[in-house]
Amino acid sequence: MASRLRLTLLGVGAMNSPRYAPAGLLLRHGRRSVAFDAGPGADPPPRLDGWLVTDERAELRSALRRTAADRDVPLRMGDLDLGDVRIRACPVVHTSHPACGYRIELDGMVAVWAPEFWTFPAWAAGADLMFAEAAGWDRRIRFRGGVGGHAHVQEIGPEAVRHRVRRLVYAHIGRPCLRAMDAGRRPEWGEWGREGRTYTLPSAGAGVPEQTAGRPTPADSPSDTGGESAGDKAGPAAEEEVVHIHAEDDADAPPPGE
Numbered sequence: 001m002a003s004r005l006r007l008t009l010l011g012v013g014a015m016n017s018p019r020y021a022p023a024g025l026l027l028r029h030g031r032r033s034v035a036f037d038a039g040p041g042a043d044p045p046p047r048l049d050g051w052l053v054t055d056e057r058a059e060l061r062s063a064l065r066r067t068a069a070d071r072d073v074p075l076r077m078g079d080l081d082l083g084d085v086r087i088r089a090c091p092v093v094h095t096s097h098p099a100c101g102y103r104i105e106l107d108g109m110v111a112v113w114a115p116e117f118w119t120f121p122a123w124a125a126g127a128d129l130m131f132a133e134a135a136g137w138d139r140r141i142r143f144r145g146g147v148g149g150h151a152h153v154q155e156i157g158p159e160a161v162r163h164r165v166r167r168l169v170y171a172h173i174g175r176p177c178l179r180a181m182d183a184g185r186r187p188e189w190g191e192w193g194r195e196g197r198t199y200t201l202p203s204a205g206a207g208v209p210e211q212t213a214g215r216p217t218p219a220d221s222p223s224d225t226g227g228e229s230a231g232d233k234a235g236p237a238a239e240e241e242v243v244h245i246h247a248e249d250d251a252d253a254p255p256p257g258e
Contacts (some may be wrong), residue, residue, distance in 0.1 A: 005029055005085065005106050006202040007129070011042030012134045012193040014061055014150075014174035021195060023059060023172040025116040025131060027104065032082050034187070036102060039063055042195070048073045050080050054116060059065045072191035094118040095148045103127075109201045112165075118148040120159035127165045129199055132156055132190070134170035137180045149251045153177060157189025168179045 006028040013020030024038025026045070035051045037045035044051070051068050053061075056077050068075040077100055084107065089100040094117050101114030101121055112130040114121055118140070124130055135141050136152030144151045153170060160168045165232040168190030170177070181192070221251040 003107065003202065005104070005109070005111060006198055007111055008043060008198040009033070009131070009169075009171060009193050009199070010038045011194055012171045012173050012195055013042075014172050015112050016176075017173065017175070019166075019178055020173060024115050025171070027082075027085070027086050027087075029082060029106065032085070034080065034087065036083060036184040037064075037115060043067055044071075046071055049082060052080060052089070052102060054101055054113070055097075057097055087195075090123040092121050093148060094150075106201065111199075113171075113199055116150060118151055120151065121158060122162065122163065123252060124165060125163040126162075127163075128201060129167045129169065129195065130160060130165045131169050131171040132160070133172050134177050134192075135172055135174035137174075137185075139176070141174070149242050150174070153180075153187050153190070157187055159188055162252035169199070213230070227242060 008026045008028070010024035010026055011021030012062070013022055016020070021041035022037065024039075025036040025044040027034045027036070030048045033045065033047065034257040035048055037053055037058075038044055042151065048071055050145030051064075051071070051073050053064065054077065057062075058064075065075055071174060074228050078089050086105040088103045088105075090103050091098050092101050092114060093165075099116065101112060102125070104111040105125060106111065110127045110129075112124045112132075113119075114124060114130065114132055117134070120221075132151050133151050134148035135154060138152055138154045140152055141150040156170075157168065165180065169192075170190055171193040173192065177192075186192075232234055
């Protein structure tokens with residue numbers, strides 16, 4: 001198991017989401033662990049080897065700093081090496097001040113944490129797994145003053161396919177996407193993230209065949225992701241649902257859009 005990355009979604013909500021805790025990720029590799037972003041209701045466990053953020057000036061920075069101080073771990077934006085795991089902060093176009101996403105590498109496998117961006121990050125190309133922006137459904141959300149904002153699901157999916165992302169999970173879900181969910185709509189490419197779900201990435205030598213980016217998985221069905229109401233969400237404390245990044249997970253899934 002030491003050769004595997006375990007990536008758990010602590011929260012999948014955009015700012016002030018009425019349904020989900022703030023977007024956050026917990027990385028575990030052996031006995032080491034690192035948190036990414038998160039916030040109230042999506043708190044990581046007490047013992048951490050690092051806590052990385054994508055925006056040091058985000059609205060939740062005060063709450064995050066207090067929680068990080070309680071865990072005696074610095075909250076920062078930057079690179080981190082965790083044994084064999086290489087984590088690199090990569091810039092994203094998002095707002096008027098510097099912001100980033102993270103490229104996480106282990107033995108040839110790549111995961112990307114990029115919950116907020118205006119332009120799809122080219123450095124995410126070839127990722128085995130990408131957690132991505134989903135603030136908007138079919139329209140961009142521009143910040144006042146024309147200083148960036150959020151891309152939308154209908155453009156992010158095709159960009160992920162073009163950049164050869166093998167599995168796309170939307171993990172910063174905004175109100176337009178909540179309305180789309182409640183109307184029974186699903187992304188043509190990719191899948192909705194779920195709080196408490198764990199994804200595992202095996203080492204590159206595990207013989208993982210090629211997959212098509214955005215293919216829906218059996219877990220991404222209307223019965224377990226669509227039409228959730230406030231209070232229905234599976235929080236971080238829920239029993240883990242492990243989704244292995246293997247072709248077998250998608251063997252019986254329909255092609256995109258069905």
